[in-house]
Amino acid sequence: MALKIRNVQDFRSGLMFMILGAAFGLGALKYSMGSASRMGPGYFPTILGWLTVILGIVIFIEAFKIEKDRPTAPAWRPLLGVLGGVSAFAYLVDTGGLISAVIACVMLSAIGGPDFRLKESLISSAVLSVTVWAIFDLALGLPFRLFPWSY
Amino acid sequence: MELVHNLVLGFTVALSLQNLMYCFIGCFLGTVIGVLPGIGPVATIAMLLPITFNLPPVPALIMLAGIYYGASYGGSTTAILVNLPGESSSVVTCIDGYQMGRQGRAGPALAIAAIGSFFAGCIGTLLIGVFGPPLAEIAFKFGAPEYFSMMFLGLISAVVLAHGSLVKAVCMVLMGLLLGIVGTDVNSGVSRYAFGVSALSDGIGFVSVAMGMFGFGEIIANLEENEEMREVNTSNVSHLFPTWADLKMSWGPIMRATVIGTIFGILPGAHTVISSFTSYTYEKKMADDPSRFGHGAIEGVAGPEAANNAAAQTSFIPLLTLGIPTGATMALMIGAMTIQGIAPGPQVMTQRPDLFWGMIASMWVGNFMLVILNLPLIGMWVQFLKIPYRIFYPGIVLFCCIGAYSVNNSPAEVYLAAAFGFFGYFSDKWECEPGPLLLGFVLGPLMEENLRRAMLISRGDPIVFFTRPISLGMLIAAAMLLTVIVLPQLRKKKEEAIYESAD
Missing domain, CATH: 1.10.287 (Helix Hairpins)
Structure with a gap:
């Protein structure tokens, strides 16, 4: 057998x-x-x-006993896109500043999606950069480093 | 009259201008994120948790309770308007709620969901007020063996109620327990499984686990499905108020569902899913014309929503009096309390009555806010629903990252969250649920601590767990639960109950 x-x-x-x-x-x-x-x-x-x-x-x-449908293949694109975006954020936030981290995170996770549109994602990373700056730096005054050349 | 005194104390705390504001912000943000399709309440709470970190404990927990209610209500809104359940407990709401929406009655469906939840919430709040103190009295008599057995019971019930394979759920709990004890051992000072990484020697951050497994895991799974946004029922949300006939029909189901929900909520591990499902089946069986169910019967929305909220409310009882979470959401609450420096348990009620009663009162306030604020704002939530997934998900990922970073102002938490996203995605793919892991993760250090203490008292003899009556009772309950679920007949019934509601 x-x-x-x-x-x-x-x-x-x-x-x-x-x-x-x-x-x-x-x-x-x-x-x-x-x-x-x-x-x-x-x-x-x-x-x-x-x-x-x-x-x-x-x-x-x-696993050797009862037959079951195979799982669908791992969706590497969203997996790597989103988690790549997260890791890029982690890497850049202290070294390259918050703004570059935001852009990298948004762009990479957007690339992970099924229908990536460059122009749309560029706009949303710009909008989110400004939002994040306004909330965390301007309003809450958290000690984020904004650009690589800040402090 | 102690009840009145306590509730008055609670409401003076909850109704202070500052706390009302935090409650409102919580409800508002919770609904904003919760309403986005494909983001469930656990993910929503995990995501918004970090914004409460910089607040003092009372406002932080009040805000969190607001987030919790906002997130659950946002989930129901999505269920009714898009037929996309954000969490398993709103699956039942989808059945008739979406149909009502298609018949142009989304407004009344949303209104009755809010009204039913509010009514159930009022009863739930009262019950916490009545049963909280006596339960805490009992909890004060608990020693280490009782605590250990109770957590054991809690974990067993979480396992029993998980979807699919029992063994896999047990494995996830074990993984959670193991991951929970990473870091410095309090008794010996030895740093376990830290590999010299300083971020690990403080223990794995709770936020990283929750965000990775629920937040990122869910987002990736949603992207994988690659489904086009479903049709949004926005045509007729204009008239909101249910007719007199609607109210008359819903009154009975709401009352019955409140009873069902409160009972299931108190039981450790029992899910809101089970209560909403039970309420739905019961109403369908009781109805004069069961065929209306599935075609937009208002009872099918009113009942489950009330049951779900009643259960959500009363599940705070074991959390606040015993310090035992009954599910993934409650595990998040414990995590938040611990971060605030409060050890959940019976001592909270006596040492910090303002916090305990304030939080209970603010749950009621949060519920009330949902009715008076969210109903008029439904038009706005509908606009939110129209945003395509591809536009908002990168933003959600980003705010998760910022949230994880801000826990300790360290990128380590963000890397960990990414790692847990990876782990969560694959375990989900292989049909291992993340819920039991999160529960185990929170209970890990507590369980080890109490096991050690119990065994120290008994000089290493495990018989101590069986000779103390309360501890024995809990172990018997756990054994009964396990037998019940292993029996083939009942097992099938459970699969039916859970799968029918999940599909």
Whole structure:
């Protein structure tokens, strides 16, 4: 009997839980276990980590049992666009100033959308830059660095 | 008469000009974001949470309660006008609400939703006032074992009510618990899973998890669906007021739904979804002519909306008296309270009565504001609904980033939010729900702490959880819940109840 993956969702999530659980379980080796009455920092994560691994295995095995429709392929464009925009914001906000972070974030996340329109997105990043400046710098006076050459 | 005294205290706090203003801003912003299609209340609250950080605790929590109500009401508006439920509890509202809208009766549908919610909210507020103090008395007798068992019960109910696979939901809870304990261990001072990163040794920011998994996750999923905006029912929102006949028909359902909602709301883990669904099924069964349901029956809007709000209101009872969140939204509230330096629990009521009663009164005020402010403003919300998704979502992403950044003025939180967006997207794709993870995340440190204390008292003997009556009772309840859900017959029923409402 050849093993066939019948449920891709279960296969992958089972694998994910096994890996993440083991990562926490193995990571906990560095911390002292203590005893049941005086638990060390390693006690709780060790139990939880390996419990996750066991349940991950249960899910993984289920994947070979019941047939289920495959999940749709990951939508890489919105995923990378939006999360790229977020990361660009994180990178630029302290180094390149708030305005460049706003523009990068808005443009990248807009590119992630199904119908990206350059002109529209340029306008909205301009509008949002002014809005953000008005709210956070002018009105709330938060210590944001606006441009790379500010302070 | 203590009740009157307490409520008077609450209303003096909530009705001060400053707090009224914060409540209003909260309601307003909550509705603005909540009404945008494809952004649910959890995402809305996560997004707006950071603006309350710079406020003192009382106004911050009042504003947050306003945001909460605004977001839920905004969700109903979207459900009725666009047939796009922002959260699972407004799915039921969609069925008849959208149909009413198509018949040109969107106005009365929106009005009855607000009126029903308001009525249920009034009863809910009273109930918190009546049952809060005695419950807090009981909670004061709780020791570490009781707390641990109660959180265990809370997590089990969250798992039982999650969609789909039970095992996956348990795994998500475990992941949440594990992620929750990242950072410095309070007992030993050891920095766990921080890998020398200073941002991690303070623990993973609650906002990053919520924003990443709910905010970014939802936005990416919406973009993936790539659906054209559905038809918006804007034609006939002009006449707003329900007719006398509408009111007469809705009165009964609203009363019954309030009872249903309050009961489900108090139970730990019970969702607003279950209450609105139960109310809908009940009204449909009770109706003289059940065939009207699904074709714009006003009872089908009035009941579920009232039930949903009653449950939302009473779910504050376990939160405020025991410090136990009953779902993802309540987990957000706990996160917000913790950030304000308030440990949720029975001591809040005695140590900060102004805060406790002020927050309860402001819930009522927030509800009232929704009726008197949002109904006239419906025209404006309709305009919001017309904005195409592609225009507003980059702005939402941006404000999420600024929000996450402003928690600690550090880009680390923003990077973390991006990472959780990634994790949230894939776990959702593989049918693992983010809700239980968030609950586990909030409870993680608390559970570990109470487990340690309980085991220290009992000298390492786990029997302590079974010899103390309250703790035993909760564990029995948890075991019963699990058995009930594992039994095949009932399991099928649950799937029906949840899926029917989710599809």
